[in-house]
Amino acid sequence: MAAVTVGDIRPGPGGPSTAGDPARGTLRVTVEGSEPRVFELMPDPALSAAAARSVGRLASGPGADAGGRFEVVVDGWRFEVSVEPAARAALRDRVRRTAVRAGVGRHAVRAQIPGRILHVWAAPGQAVEAGARLCSLEAMKMENEVRAPHAGTIERVSVEPGARVEVGDELVVIA
Amino acid sequence: MGTIGDIAAVFAQRHLPVAVEASPPFRRVLVANRGEIALRIIRACHELGCEAVAVYSDADADAPHVRAADLAVRLGPPPAADSYLAMEVIVAAALATGSQAVHPGYGFLSERAEFAEACERAGLTFVGPTASTLAGLGDKLSARRAAAAAGVPVVPGTLEAVTVDEDGGMGDVIAGAQAIGWPILVKAAAGGGGRGMRRVDRATDLRGAVVAASREAMSTFGDGSVYLERYVAGARHVEVQLLGDAQGEIVALGDRDCSVQRRHQKLLEEAPVPGLDVQQRRELHALAIAVARAFGLRNAATAEFLLEPAGRFWFLEVNTRLQVEHGVTELVTGLDLVQEQLWIAAGRPFGHRVLRAAEAAAVPTAHAIEARISAEDPARDFVPAPGTITRWRAPAGPGVRVDAGVEEGSVVWTDYDPLLAKVMVVAEDRPLALRRLRRALGEFEVGGVQTTLPFHRWIVGHPAFIAGRLSTAFVPDHWNSADVREPALLRAAELAAAAWATTAPSAPGADGPRAVGSGAVAEAASPPRRAAQGVPSEAHLGRSSWARTARREAIERWPR
Numbered sequence: 193m194a195a196v197t198v199g200d201i202r203p204g205p206g207g208p209s210t211a212g213d214p215a216r217g218t219l220r221v222t223v224e225g226s227e228p229r230v231f232e233l234m235p236d237p238a239l240s241a242a243a244a245r246s247v248g249r250l251a252s253g254p255g256a257d258a259g260g261r262f263e264v265v266v267d268g269w270r271f272e273v274s275v276e277p278a279a280r281a282a283l284r285d286r287v288r289r290t291a292v293r294a295g296v297g298r299h300a301v302r303a304q305i306p307g308r309i310l311h312v313w314a315a316p317g318q319a320v321e322a323g324a325r326l327c328s329l330e331a332m333k334m335e336n337e338v339r340a341p342h343a344g345t346i347e348r349v350s351v352e353p354g355a356r357v358e359v360g361d362e363l364v365v366i367a
Numbered sequence: 368m369g370t371i372g373d374i375a376a377v378f379a380q381r382h383l384p385v386a387v388e389a390s391p392p393f394r395r396v397l398v399a400n401r402g403e404i405a406l407r408i409i410r411a412c413h414e415l416g417c418e419a420v421a422v423y424s425d426a427d428a429d430a431p432h433v434r435a436a437d438l439a440v441r442l443g444p445p446p447a448a449d450s451y452l453a454m455e456v457i458v459a460a461a462l463a464t465g466s467q468a469v470h471p472g473y474g475f476l477s478e479r480a481e482f483a484e485a486c487e488r489a490g491l492t493f494v495g496p497t498a499s500t501l502a503g504l505g506d507k508l509s510a511r512r513a514a515a516a517a518g519v520p521v522v523p524g525t526l527e528a529v530t531v532d533e534d535g536g537m538g539d540v541i542a543g544a545q546a547i548g549w550p551i552l553v554k555a556a557a558g559g560g561g562r563g564m565r566r567v568d569r570a571t572d573l574r575g576a577v578v579a580a581s582r583e584a585m586s587t588f589g590d591g592s593v594y595l596e597r598y599v600a601g602a603r604h605v606e607v608q609l610l611g612d613a614q615g616e617i618v619a620l621g622d623r624d625c626s627v628q629r630r631h632q633k634l635l636e637e638a639p640v641p642g643l644d645v646q647q648r649r650e651l652h653a654l655a656i657a658v659a660r661a662f663g664l665r666n667a668a669t670a671e672f673l674l675e676p677a678g679r680f681w682f683l684e685v686n687t688r689l690q691v692e693h694g695v696t697e698l699v700t701g702l703d704l705v706q707e708q709l710w711i712a713a714g715r716p717f718g719h720r721v722l723r724a725a726e727a728a729a730v731p732t733a734h735a736i737e738a739r740i741s742a743e744d745p746a747r748d749f750v751p752a753p754g755t756i757t758r759w760r761a762p763a764g765p766g767v768r769v770d771a772g773v774e775e776g777s778v779v780w781t782d783y784d785p786l787l788a789k790v791m792v793v794a795e796d797r798p799l800a801l802r803r804l805r806r807a808l809g810e811f812e813v814g815g816v817q818t819t820l821p822f823h824r825w826i827v828g829h830p831a832f833i834a835g836r837l838s839t840a841f842v843p844d845h846w847n848s849a850d851v852r853e854p855a856l857l858r859a860a861e862l863a864a865a866a867w868a869t870t871a872p873s874a875p876g877a878d879g880p881r882a883v884g885s886g887a888v889a890e891a892a893s894p895p896r897r898a899a900q901g902v903p904s905e906a907h908l909g910r911s912s913w914a915r916t917a918r919r920e921a922i923e924r925w926p927r
Contacts, residue, residue, distance in 0.1 A: 219867060221860045231860045235868035243866040248758065248814055262866055263757070264859040265812065268820030269746070269852055273863035306753060307781050331781040332751035359754075 220281040224272045232278050298347065298367040301338060303357040307331030312353055314364050318346045326364045327351060338363055391416040392713035393468045393492070397461040398422070398436070400472030401451060402772030403788060404689070405432035408470050411705035420464045422457060424450030426780045431772060438464050445782045451475045454482050458489050468492040468712055470705070474784065477688040478505060494712040496611075496665045496687045504662060504685050508556040508594055514682045517661040519654050522673060522681040523547050524596035528556060529577060537574050540595075544573055547597050553577055555584030556592035561631030563587060566598055599681065601838050602673040604628065605640045607655035608696045610707060610721060611664040613714045618725035619652035620704075621696050626837040627826065629749060634819065634842065635826060636692035637736040638699045640674070641797055641835040648729040651680055658685060667693070667708050676838075691739065691789070694770060698735035698793035700724040734800040735793040738808060738823040742785040745822040746848040753779045756787075758814030762807035766793050766800075779816055787818065797835070801827055825851050 223229040250261040250272060260275045307329045314326040324340045327349075344366040351363050397420040398408045405421060409432060412419040421436030426445035433439045440460035442450040450456075452475055461469050469486050471477035471494065480501040486493040495501070504510050508528060511521045524547055529540045544551050544567075553576045555563025563584030565576035577593060585591035603626040611617040622643070627635040639648070655670035662685065669690050671683040693704050702724050710718070743749040759775040771788035779785060790807055794800040805827045811820055826832050829845060838844075 219864045221864050223856055223860055223863075229856060229860070233861065233864055235864040236861060237865070237868070239861055239865035240869040243862045243869060247862050247866040249866075249870075260867055262863045263814055264862050264866075265758075265814055266855040266858045266862065267851075268808075268811075268813075268818060268822075268824055269855040269859070270814070270817045271856060271859040271863075273859055275863050275867035305781070331753065332785065334751070 218278040219275055220278040222274045224274065298344075298365065299341075300350075300362045301326060301341065301364045301366065303329060303338075303359055303361045303363055305329065305331045305336065306358045307336070307356075309351045309353050309355045309357060309363075310335055312349060312351060314340075314346045314349050316346050316349055320344060320346060320366065329357065329363075340366060342366070392709045392715065393417050393466075395420060395437075395464065395466045396468045396470055396494075396709065397440075397457070397464065397466040397491075398432070398470050398472065399451070399457050400470075400475055400477075401427050401430065401432060401783065403770045403786065404472040404474075404691075404772070406435055406772055407694075407770050408472060408705050409435045411703055411709065414703070415706055415709060417709070420461070420466050422451070422460055424782075426778070426782060430777070431774055440464060445780060447475065447782060454479070454485050457482075458485050458491065461486070461491050462489055466491065468494055468709070470494040470708070471688065473688050473691055478686070480505065492712050494666065494708050496668065497663075500662055500664065501687055504687050506556050506592075507554065507558065507684050508592065510662075510684055511594075511682070513661045514658050517657045519657050519661075519682045520680065522596045522599065522683060524551075525594045528592040528594055531574060531577050531581075540577065541570050541573055544570065544595055547595060550598040550600075552596045552598045553580040553593050554596055555580060555588060555590070556594055557588035557590040558584060563593065564631070599673050599675055601676045601840065602681075603640070603837050604633075604671065604683075604839050605651065605674045605680070606669045606671045606690075607652055608690075608693065608704070609655055609659050609664060609668045609670060610704070610711065610717070611659060611666060611668070612711050612717050613665060614716045615663070616717055617656050617659045617664060618717065618721060619655050619728055620700055620702065620721075620724055621728045621731060622648060622651055623692055623695060624837060625692060626839050627832075627841055628839055629842040629846075632749075633692065633739065635736065635738050635823065636695055637734065637797070637800075638692075638695040639731040639734065641837070645729050647678065652728060654680055654682065658682060666711050667704060691786070692737050694768065694789060694791045695735035695737045695793075698768065698791055699731050699733045700728070733793055733795055734797045735791060736797075736800050736804050737789050737791045738804065738827075739786055739819070740788045740790060740811070740813075740823065741819050742779040742787055742816045743819050744817045745819050745846075746817075746852050749819070749822075751781065751785045752817040753781045753785070754816040755779070756813065756815045758812055760810070760812040761788065762790060762810035764807070764810075766803050767791070767807045768793075787813075790823075798833075801833060821848075821851060821855070822846065 218232050218234055221231045221233060246265055248263040250263050262273045262275065264271045264273050310328045310330045312327040314320065320340045320343065322340055322342045326338045326340055328335050328337045346364060347367040348365040351357060392415060395418040396412050398405050399422060401423065409419040409421065418437040421433045421439040422442050423430060423433045423439055424442055424445045427433060442453055442456050444450065454476060469491050476482040477495065478501055480498045483493040483495060483498040483501055487498065508526065512526050515521045515526060525543055531537060550566055550568045553565040553567060558564060563580050565580045567573050567576045580593045581591040584593060603624060605622055605624050607622050608620040609617060610620060621638055622640045623636050623638040624640040625633045625636045651672065658670045659668060667689050668685055668687045670685050673681045673683055675681065689704065689708065697704055702720060707721060742752045744752045756773055756775060756777045756779065759773065761769045761771060768791040769788055773787050790811065792800055792803040792807055794803050808820060808824050808827060813820065831845060
């Protein structure tokens with residue numbers, strides 16, 4: 193954790209009067225990862241200067257359009273964190289639940305690390321259970337298995353063995 | 368001073384001591400490596416007045432080592448087999464650039480006898496041992512036999528390869544294992560870095576382990592020979608830095624402790640080995656020199672030993688190249704080992720500096736520690752974490768040396784070892800060196816990729832580590848990433864909320880920040896971040912599940 197210095201007392205950009213505006217209310221803070229952690233909290237204006245030092249803005253990804261995605265490095269640990277007003281997040285949750293019920297569950301499984309496709313087990317039209325092996329990806333000489341995030345039917349397989357993929361490339365689409 | 372001649376005479380006088388060494392060992396040296404070690408070798412060349420030729424794959428066209436060199440030659444596409452392991456291409460590059468010598472660094476081709484031969488055939492000086500020494504030491508079994516013949520205690524075990532017949536035939540092997548004592552390690556004769564290695568606790572598991580280790584060794588090294596060795600519990604991993612000149616003189620330049628490892632990959636090293644008295648150091652150095660003599664060692668090498676809790680040394684193996692951790696010995700001795708390698712390769716006998724350092728090696732007067740900062744996630748069993756480095760603030764200041772091969776904007780590729788930088792500190796004793804390392808690691812800021820920094824910050828504050836209670840089981844015994852990471856995660860959530868609030872407009876109805884604040888927020892907003900682009904919505908929603916297979920052991924890394 194960054195040492196407390198005299199600089200911490202100084203108001204950060206924007207100053208504490210606006211930063212701590214209670215009218216803006218609670219924030220939903222999601223620390224991303226394979227097991228995302230969600231917090232609802234009020235921003236602490238005393239942290240704004242520390243934040244200016246250890247927080248970077250991420251240019252894309254969910255929430256980035258609203259400028260609410262950050263990279264935060266604390267004690268050498270790197271986190272990708274998205275922030276939005278809790279009220280807006282709650283609204284979005286309701287919309288998504290409705291969409292899932294309506295069967296709009298189609299989504300793409302994407303590469304989370306760059307590498308080379310070793311095996312492809314998924315085939316178009318195949319029904320898969322959650323956790324079924326879809327394909328495997330070799331990165332740094334290690335084989336990583338990509339599994340189905342939920343049950344469904346394979347709509348499309350976008351890669352073949354030997355293909356090189358970058359982070360974010362579509363691998364398989366499950367409907 | 369009137370004439371040009373007068374001035375020249377004065378100049379010659381004033382610079383005489385320098386002028387004696389001003390003739391470099393080689394005019395031009397090709398550095399057959401990449402990353403931090405390539406840069407480190409190029410620096411040594413430049414200090415000696417040699418020109419340095421870099422080689423690079425397409426992934427490294429803009430890498431720091433390429434810019435630092437006087438000439439650079441493209442080898443091929445990113446995979447190592449097509450670039451840094453392509454012997455003919457590298458030899459051709461050396462000839463085309465008029466290089467006289469080839470320095471292989473560590474890893475890649477540094478211990479390939481065929482490469483040393485190819486260089487010699489082409490009339491190039493290979494900076495390392497002779498091809499025949501490389502061939503002899505590449506086989507750990509022949510190294511064990513030679514050490515045993517030289518009277519050096521080797522870890523109890525077999526001196527010949529063990530084999531399993533299709534129709535059983537395990538009787539002799541099991542009897543041999545019983546004689547050695549359990550638990551036992553099955554190791555690949557051609558192995559390194561923990562590959563082709565299995566620990567066996569019971570006779571019933573031996574057959575399966577021998578078969579599996581042999582298969583892994585065959586697929587990795589092209590040689591399925593395995594042997595048995597006693598597993599020494601609670602042991603430390605210690606090693607001795609050796610140099611041998613072309614005249615056959617061999618010196619030991621001090622010892623290092625490399626016990627802090629996970630899966631046989633070193634994470635932190637220090638010199639000298641903490642807790643040894645002068646007598647023990649002399650004994651250890653003498654054993655290492657005896658091993659080196661048995662092989663007719665030339666150039667730089669390291670003899671590795673296990674140090675039993677009871678204080679006995681057991682020979683493990685010899686590495687006939689520069690080690691990753693050579694820098695800590697440099698900091699303690701004041702030598703530049705790469706420059707010495709080049710002088711040795713040019714045929715010069717040891718100078719006074721080396722001989723003095725060798726005399727003082729058993730009574731070290733400084734302590735140095737190195738932390739290997741890699742692009743790996745210590746929370747996920749040190750899985751490689753490739754990406755783009757978006758922020759890079761390396762430590763500096765008194766007693767701190769950072770050998771790095773990357774900079775802000777560098778891409779960490781999946782094709783190569785994830786080592787980014789070595790943070791080394793030196794101070795007069797171990798407690799002071801630890802304080803210095805804590806300070807240096809605290810200054811280090813890296814963004815864009817996860818590094819091993821959290822692990823290193825943790826260990827330099829750990830009571831058992833501070834007390835010097837080291838063993839190769841230190842990491843599995845003490846490291847619990849979840850406990851260390853959790854406070855950081857909570858703090859990160861708070862900091863992100865503060866950052867959002869700081870940059871958000873205060874107008875009612877606004878639901879997201881528009882203005883970008885000063886400082887890190889603004890600076891990290893550009894250039895476009897590959898890591899950020901890549902994180903898909905699935906990860907955000909937590910609906911993606913990734914499983915790593917049991918091939919973890921097969922991570923290909925630098926040999927130690």
